[in-house]
Amino acid sequence: MVVLxxxxxxxxxxxxxQGYRVLWVPGCDHAGIATQAVVERRLLRERGLRRQDLSRxxxxxxxxxxxxxxxxxxxxxxxxxxASLDWSRACFTMDPGFSAAVSEAFVRxxxxxxxYRSERLVNWSCALTSAISDIEVDSVQLSGRTLLSVPGYEDxxxxxxxxxxxxxxxxQDGEIAVSTTRPETMLGDVAIVVHPDDPRYQSLQGSVCCxxxxxxxxxxxxxxxxxxxxxxGAVKVTPAHDHTDFQLSLRHALPRLSVIGGDGTMxxxxxxxxxxxxxxxxxxxxxxxxxxxxxxxxxxxxPMTLPICSRSGDVVEPxxxxxxxxxxxxxxxxxxxxxEDGQLDITPDFYKKTWRSWLSNxxxxxxxxxxxxxxxxxxxxxxxxxxxxxxxxxxDALWVCGRSSDxxxxxxxQKYGVSEEEVTxxxxxxxxxxxxxxxxxxxxxxxxPDQTPDLQRFYPNSLLETGxxxxxxxVARMVMLGSELTGQLPFQQVVLHSMVRDAHGRKMxxxxxxxxxxxxxxxxxxxxxxxxxxxxxxxxxKETTVALEAQRHDFPSGIPECGTDALRFALCSYxxxxxxxxxxxxxxxSTRHFCNKIWNAVKFTLGALGEDFTPLPLTKVSVQGGxxxxxxxxxYSTVLQCDQGFQQFELHAVTAAVYSYWLxxxxxxxxxxxxxxxxxxxxxxxxARQVLYHSVRQGLALLSPFMPYLSEELWHRLPPLAxxxxxxxxxxxxxxxxxxxWHFPEEEANFLLVQEVVRVARSLRSQYRLTKERPxxxxxxxxxxxxxxxxxxxxxxxxxxxxxxxxxxLPAGGDPSPPSGCAVGVVNxxxxxxxxxxxxxxxxxxxxxxxxxxxxxxxxxxxxVSRTQAPEYQEKVPERVRLEHTHRIASLRLELQHTEEQLxxxxxxxxxxx
Numbered sequence: 001m002v003v004l005x006x007x008x009x010x011x012x013x014x015x016x017x018q019g020y021r022v023l024w025v026p027g028c029d030h031a032g033i034a035t036q037a038v039v040e041r042r043l044l045r046e047r048g049l050r051r052q053d054l055s056r057x058x059x060x061x062x063x064x065x066x067x068x069x070x071x072x073x074x075x076x077x078x079x080x081x082x083a084s085l086d087w088s089r090a091c092f093t094m095d096p097g098f099s100a101a102v103s104e105a106f107v108r109x110x111x112x113x114x115x116y117r118s119e120r121l122v123n124w125s126c127a128l129t130s131a132i133s134d135i136e137v138d139s140v141q142l143s144g145r146t147l148l149s150v151p152g153y154e155d156x157x158x159x160x161x162x163x164x165x166x167x168x169x170x171x172q173d174g175e176i177a178v179s180t181t182r183p184e185t186m187l188g189d190v191a192i193v194v195h196p197d198d199p200r201y202q203s204l205q206g207s208v209c210c211x212x213x214x215x216x217x218x219x220x221x222x223x224x225x226x227x228x229x230x231x232x233g234a235v236k237v238t239p240a241h242d243h244t245d246f247q248l249s250l251r252h253a254l255p256r257l258s259v260i261g262g263d264g265t266m267x268x269x270x271x272x273x274x275x276x277x278x279x280x281x282x283x284x285x286x287x288x289x290x291x292x293x294x295x296x297x298x299x300x301x302x303p304m305t306l307p308i309c310s311r312s313g314d315v316v317e318p319x320x321x322x323x324x325x326x327x328x329x330x331x332x333x334x335x336x337x338x339x340e341d342g343q344l345d346i347t348p349d350f351y352k353k354t355w356r357s358w359l360s361n362x363x364x365x366x367x368x369x370x371x372x373x374x375x376x377x378x379x380x381x382x383x384x385x386x387x388x389x390x391x392x393x394x395x396d397a398l399w400v401c402g403r404s405s406d407x408x409x410x411x412x413x414q415k416y417g418v419s420e421e422e423v424t425x426x427x428x429x430x431x432x433x434x435x436x437x438x439x440x441x442x443x444x445x446x447x448x449p450d451q452t453p454d455l456q457r458f459y460p461n462s463l464l465e466t467g468x469x470x471x472x473x474x475v476a477r478m479v480m481l482g483s484e485l486t487g488q489l490p491f492q493q494v495v496l497h498s499m500v501r502d503a504h505g506r507k508m509x510x511x512x513x514x515x516x517x518x519x520x521x522x523x524x525x526x527x528x529x530x531x532x533x534x535x536x537x538x539x540x541x542k543e544t545t546v547a548l549e550a551q552r553h554d555f556p557s558g559i560p561e562c563g564t565d566a567l568r569f570a571l572c573s574y575x576x577x578x579x580x581x582x583x584x585x586x587x588x589x590s591t592r593h594f595c596n597k598i599w600n601a602v603k604f605t606l607g608a609l610g611e612d613f614t615p616l617p618l619t620k621v622s623v624q625g626g627x628x629x630x631x632x633x634x635x636y637s638t639v640l641q642c643d644q645g646f647q648q649f650e651l652h653a654v655t656a657a658v659y660s661y662w663l664x665x666x667x668x669x670x671x672x673x674x675x676x677x678x679x680x681x682x683x684x685x686x687x688a689r690q691v692l693y694h695s696v697r698q699g700l701a702l703l704s705p706f707m708p709y710l711s712e713e714l715w716h717r718l719p720p721l722a723x724x725x726x727x728x729x730x731x732x733x734x735x736x737x738x739x740x741x742w743h744f745p746e747e748e749a750n751f752l753l754v755q756e757v758v759r760v761a762r763s764l765r766s767q768y769r770l771t772k773e774r775p776x777x778x779x780x781x782x783x784x785x786x787x788x789x790x791x792x793x794x795x796x797x798x799x800x801x802x803x804x805x806x807x808x809x810l811p812a813g814g815d816p817s818p819p820s821g822c823a824v825g826v827v828n829x830x831x832x833x834x835x836x837x838x839x840x841x842x843x844x845x846x847x848x849x850x851x852x853x854x855x856x857x858x859x860x861x862x863x864x865v866s867r868t869q870a871p872e873y874q875e876k877v878p879e880r881v882r883l884e885h886t887h888r889i890a891s892l893r894l895e896l897q898h899t900e901e902q903l904x905x906x907x908x909x910x911x912x913x914x
Contacts, residue, residue, distance in 0.1 A: 007083075009572055033434070038066070059372050081568065102444070110379070111401075140308050142303060159315075160306075178235065182283075184266070214269075324366070347649050368428075369432065377427070379427070380426060381399055439474065440478075443486055462491060524558065531552075598710065716728075778833070841906075
C-alpha cells in the first residue's frame with residue numbers, strides 16, 4: 001500500500017508541478033515460491049493431491065487457473081486506491097514477451113561468462129525442497145537452549161546446545177572428542193581437524209580414527225582455521241553440510257558426502273537404521289546410538305546463530321548441489337561506483353552505507369530454484385548418440401543455453417563438432433529465481449530486447465520508490481543487471497520507505513491475522529467477513545486459530561469504512577524514511593474525519609461566495625485586512641513547505657503542512673474571522689471572498705496528490721477560473737514563486753501573539769465553564785509593540801476568543817487597571833488577560849477545584865525542589881537534566897502563583913457576593 005500511495009503522490013508532483021511526461025506501468029511478478037506453495041496447499045486441501053501426483057504441465061495449468069482467479073486482486077487494489085497507471089501496458093513476468101526477455105538476459109549473461117554452473121553448497125529449504133539465495137536467509141540469534149517450531153514437525157525441536165562425542169582411534173588405544181551443534185551430520189564426517197599448535201593433539205596429528213557407524217576411516221588433519229577455545233578444539237569435518245567445512249575440503253582434497261536429501265530425510269549413505277528418517281528426528285537416534293556405544297560425552301548450552309528461511313520459516317540446510325550462479329563482483333563494483341559518483345542517488349542517505357557494505361561483500365547469486373512455477377532455465381544438458389568419448393566428459397561439462405531448443409541444438413552441434421541429428425538435449429528442470437526476472441522489469445516492461453519507441457523514450461527510468469527491505473532483493477539486482485544488459489543505470493533516483501507493521505509493531509503476516517487489505521479499510525468490513533477470509537485461506541489449523549484470535553482482539557467490531565482518500569493521506573503521513581511504520585486503522589479513521597472537515601469548509605465557502613461571484617486571477621486580488629493578509633501569507637508558507645517536502649521526498653512533512661493549513665489556519669481561524677465580514681457588504685467583503693476562494697482552491701490543489709477523489713469533486717464545485725483544466729489532476733501544482741506577492745512575514749509573526757491570547761482566553765473559558773456566555777475581556781500589555789499587534793488584529797481576537805467587549809490596556813500609557821471580578825490568564829511575561837467572570841460562574845465549586853489544584857502543584861513543586869537539594873546533585877546529574885528541572889520548577893512556581901491568584905479572585909468575588 002505504501003509503495004502505491006507514495007509512488008502515486010510523487011507521480012502527481014512530477015507531472016503537475018514539474019511538467020514531465022510520466023509513465024507509470026502496472027506490473028506483477030509471478031512470486032514463484034509463494035504462488036507454488038499456495039497452489040500446492042490448495043490442491044492438498046481441496047482434492048487430496050500433491051504436486052508430484054500431477055505432471056508438470058498439469059500442475060502449471062492449476063497455477064494459471066489460480067492466477068486467473070486471484071491475480072487481479074492486486075490490480076483491483078491499485079484501481080481502488082486511485083493509481084493513475086497506464087493499464088494498456090500492464091505487465092506480468094510470465095507473459096510471453098517478458099518470458100522472452102528473461103531468456104534473452106540469461107543467454108547474454110551466460111555468453112558473457114557471468115552465468116556459470118557449479119557444484120557448491122547452497123542454502124536449502126527442505127520445506128520448499130528448493131535452494132534459496134543468501135538474502136532469503138534470516139539469522140536468528142539463540143543465547144542457549146531453545147525449543148523452536150519447525151515446519152513439518154509436530155513437536156518443537158531443540159537448538160542452542162553443543163554435543164560432545166568421541167571417535168575411537170584406529171590402530172591404537174585412545175579417542176578424540178569433537179563437539180557439534182548438529183550431531184545428525186556426523187554420518188557425513190570425512191576428517192577431524194585440529195590446530196597445528198594445539199599441544200593437546202600434537203601426538204595425534206596424522207593419525208586416523210574410525211567412524212563408529214560406517215567404519216569409514218577419518219584422518220586427523222591440521223589447519224590454522226580451528227578455534228582452540230571452541231568445544232574440544234577438535235573439529236569434525238562435514239563438507240557437504242557446512243560452509244566452513246566445504247572450504248576445508250577444498251584445501252585438503254577431502255571427499256564430500258551428502259547424507260541429507262532435499263526433502264530433509266537421511267539418505268542411504270547413513271545406513272538402513274537412519275535412511276528415510278527426518279533430520280531432526282535422526283538427531284535423537286544418533287545420540288542414543290552414541291550412548292549405546294559409550295561414545296557420548298555430554299551436552300551443554302551453546303549460543304549460536306540459526307539460519308531460518310524467510311520464505312518458509314524452515315531451518316536452512318546447507319546442501320551440495322549443482323546450480324546456476326551469477327558472478328556478481330564486477331557488477332557490484334559498478335553499482336557501488338554509481339552511488340559514489342552521484343549517478344545514482346539513494347534516499348534516505350543512510351542507506352548508501354548499507355548499499356556499499358552489502359555490495360562490497362557480495363557473493364555469487366544462486367539463481368536455480370527447484371520449482372515448477374516460473375521461468376524454466378534456458379540451459380540444456382547435451383548428450384550424443386554414437387559418441388562415447390564426449391559422453392564420458394562428465395554431465396556437468398556438457399551444457400549449452402539458447403533462446404529456444406533449436407538454437408541450443410545448433411550451438412551444441414557447433415561446440416562439439418557433431419551434426420544436429422546426433423545431439424540430444426534435456427532442458428534443466430529448475431526455474432530461475434523470481435528476483436532474476438523482476439530485476440529486468442525497468443527495461444523488459446518497455447519491450448527490451450527490442451528497441452521499441454517506449455524503450456527509447458522512457459528508459460532509463462527516473463525514479464524507483466520501494467520498501468527498504470527490498471534494497472538487496474530487488475534494487476541492487478536491477479542496478480546490476482540493468483547496467484550490464486543495457487549499458488545504462490535503470491534509474492537515477494531510489495527512494496526507500498520503511499517496513500509497514502501493524503499497530504503493535506509486529507510484522508504483517510497472514511499467520512498472525514494482522515494483514516490489512518486496503519479494500520477492507522476503504523469500504524469497511526465486519527469481523528465476520530474478516531474471519532471468513534482467514535478460514536478460507538491456506539493456513540494450517542494452528543495458524544488459523546492464532547489469526548482468528550488476533551482479529552477478534554484488534555478488530556472486535558470489524559474495520560469502519562474510511563475511504564480511499566483517508567487511507568492514502570494517512571499512509572503518507574507516516575515518516576517513511578526512518579523508523580518502521582506502525583499502521584493504525586484508528587489513524588486512518590481520524591483522517592476520514594479530516595476529510596469531513598474539508599467538505600464542510602468548502603460547503604461553507606460555496607455559500608459565502610454566492611451565485612454572483614466571479615473569481616479574479618491571483619495577481620489581481622487586492623488583500624486589505626490584517627486577517628486576509630495573514631491567511632494569504634499562511635498559504636504561501638504552506639506551499640513553500642510542500643515544495644521543500646516534495647524535493648526531499650519527505651511526504652510526511654507535506655501532509656503535516658497541508659493538514660495544519662486546512663485545519664488550524666483555514667478552518668479554525670480564517671473562516672471564523674471572516675464570517676462577520678462576509679455578512680456585510682462593500683470592498684472588504686469582496687476582498688474576503690476573493691481571498692477565501694483562492695485559499696480553498698489552492699488548498700485543494702495542495703491536497704489533490706493525497707486525496708484525488710475528494711479534491712476532484714470539490715474543485716469542480718468551485719466557480720471556474722479561466723483557463724480551467726478539465727481535471728484538478730492537470731492543474732498546475734501551487735508553486736512558491738506564484739504566491740510570493742502574498743508573503744507577509746510580519747503579519748504571520750504578529751499573529752502568533754494573537755493565537756496565544758486566544759489560547760489563554762479559551763483556557764479560562766473552559767476552566768470556568770463559560771460555554772455559552774460571552775464575557776468581557778481586557779488584555780493588558782506592558783509593551784507598545786504587543787499592543788499594536790493586538791490592535792491590528794483586534795476583531796480576530798474578539799471573534800476567536802468568543803468574548804463580548806474587548807479592550808486593550810497599556811499601563812505605561814496611563815490606562816486604568818482591569819476591574820475587579822476577573823479571572824487572570826498569563827500569555828507571557830508582558831501580557832495578561834482579564835476575563836470578567838463575576839455573575840457567570842459557580843464560585844463555590846470553582847474555589848474547591850482550584851484549592852485541590854493548588855495543593856497538587858505545591859506538592860509537585862516541593863518534590864521537584866527537593867531533588868535539586870540532594871547531595872552531589874550538581875556533580876552527578878547531567879547539565880541537560882538539571883536545566884530541564886530548572887525549567888520545570890519555574891513553570892510550577894508560575895502556575896502555582898496563577899492558581900493562587902485565581903483562587904484569591906474567586907474568594908474575593910465570594911466576599912463581594914455576600
